[in-house]
Amino acid sequence: MWLCCWGGGMMGAVNCSLAHGFSTAGSACLGIGVLDADQLRAAIASCGVRHAAVYGAQVALCALTARAVLAGTNADPARTGVVTNGGPWSADPALTFLRSIAERGHQFVNPLALPATLVSAGPTAASAASGAKAFAFAAGFDELAFFEVLMRGHQLLRHGVADHVAALGCCARSEALQEALNVLQLPMNVFDCAIGMLLTHREGKSKESAGDFALAGAMISSEVHPFPYVEQRYAGNVDQWGLITFPVSQPLSSGRAFSASGAVLCQAAMDHIRCLRGAPCEFVVSCRKGELTGAAHFLWKPSRG
Numbered sequence: 001m002w003l004c005c006w007g008g009g010m011m012g013a014v015n016c017s018l019a020h021g022f023s024t025a026g027s028a029c030l031g032i033g034v035l036d037a038d039q040l041r042a043a044i045a046s047c048g049v050r051h052a053a054v055y056g057a058q059v060a061l062c063a064l065t066a067r068a069v070l071a072g073t074n075a076d077p078a079r080t081g082v083v084t085n086g087g088p089w090s091a092d093p094a095l096t097f098l099r100s101i102a103e104r105g106h107q108f109v110n111p112l113a114l115p116a117t118l119v120s121a122g123p124t125a126a127s128a129a130s131g132a133k134a135f136a137f138a139a140g141f142d143e144l145a146f147f148e149v150l151m152r153g154h155q156l157l158r159h160g161v162a163d164h165v166a167a168l169g170c171c172a173r174s175e176a177l178q179e180a181l182n183v184l185q186l187p188m189n190v191f192d193c194a195i196g197m198l199l200t201h202r203e204g205k206s207k208e209s210a211g212d213f214a215l216a217g218a219m220i221s222s223e224v225h226p227f228p229y230v231e232q233r234y235a236g237n238v239d240q241w242g243l244i245t246f247p248v249s250q251p252l253s254s255g256r257a258f259s260a261s262g263a264v265l266c267q268a269a270m271d272h273i274r275c276l277r278g279a280p281c282e283f284v285v286s287c288r289k290g291e292l293t294g295a296a297h298f299l300w301k302p303s304r305g
Contacts, residue, residue: 013214013299014157014199018267021065021170021194031065031195032251032264040172040192048129055116055125056090057172061194062122063129069166069196070130079163081134082127083153084170085145085259089122090115091176126168134162140220140294143238144287145169146262147294150218153199165199169263177258187241189255195263212303213270216282218296226295227284234269236287244287248272262287262294273300 020031022043035043040060044052047060048067066082093115100109116125119138127136135156140148146169153165171193181188199215219226225233236246244252244261250268257264262285269285280302286295 012154012158013216014154014201016167016197016199016213016215016298018270019065019068019071019196019198021061021068021196022192031267032191032193032257034173035192049125052125054090054093054113055121056093057174057192058087058089058091058170059116059122059125061172061192062126062168062170065168065170065194065196066126066130066132066166069168069198070132070164073164073198073200075132075164075200077131077133079134080132080166081153081156081162081164082123082130082132082136082166082168083149083156084123084126084136084138084168085149085263086119086138086141087122087259088177089119090117092174093117095174095176095179122170123168126166130166132164132166141259143242143244143259143261143289144220144292144294145259146266147218147287147296148220149262150197150199150215150266150296151220153197154215154218157199157201163201167197167199169193169195169257169260171257171260187243187255191251191255191257191264193257193260193264195260195267197263197266212274212301214299214301216297216299218294220292220294222291223293224288226286226293227297230282230284230297232281232283234265234272234283234285236265236285238287238289246287262296266296266298270298270300273298277302 023030024033040057044060047063049063097115123136139152149167153167173190236244266285282299
């Protein structure tokens with residue numbers, strides 16, 4: 001019965017499609033992997049953010065992902081916004097800046113090297129690089145953050161604030177994060193992540209087609225099983241070490257993507273649904289951390305032909 005709701009009816013579903021800021025191993029590993037130093041430097045150089053080195057690799061991946069999400073949409077910049085996961089931003093530039101103060105004294109530090117560590121740094125830089133002008137902000141701060149990103153993007157579309165939303169889940173490895181994990185004696189594998197979704201009401205060219213996936217809703221809840229009326233579920237869990245178990249293959253059982261983790265899980269579930277080549281269906285992607293669950297309710301309708 002949900003098919004009658006596709007495209008924004010009773011359940012207010014909005015079209016969504018995946019895009020990526022990078023790929024590794026050819027066409028595999030879209031948006032998730034381990035970039036070498038040259039690849040990270042190339043990302044910073046090509047991201048379109050002014051003084052990108054001060055912002056750091058995560059902001060660069062965020063900007064590249066926003067540009068990929070909005071490529072070919074012909075979106076009105078004034079009606080297009082960006083919502084990202086909440087960091088951590090600019091950890092390496094911040095560590096370098098603090099070390100410079102400790103070694104040279106604050107009076108000798110170049111103020112132009114002050115790192116862009118505000119939570120707003122990533123989304124505003126991505127918005128400027130991609131041309132989105134309606135809004136830019138971060139949502140969420142932990143492994144459940146991307147579910148809040150989807151929730152806010154869905155709300156903004158339904159309330160008419162925008163026609164297009166770039167919902168981004170991005171993370172970059174860094175020396176500072178590795179040192180922090182080492183001090184805390186936690187597993188230290190960190191992935192580079194650049195996964196985005198285009199959320200839109202409109203049908204049109206390329207990624208804006210109403211085929212494939214739609215987002216019916218998302219939430220952060222104390223309920224163990226949000227959207228309980230949906231039978232097909234992909235439920236993950238964050239363990240005490242910050243690693244994530246999930247019913248289909250994904251890399252976060254051996255490493256981290258911090259607040260971009262939900263994007264990795266959503267992509268894994270969407271890829272699995274697509275590979276099943278089944279009939280139209282609805283499914284929930286969720287992740288439990290402590291007393292909270294992040295969840296997204298998706299609809300799947302195979303494209304014709």
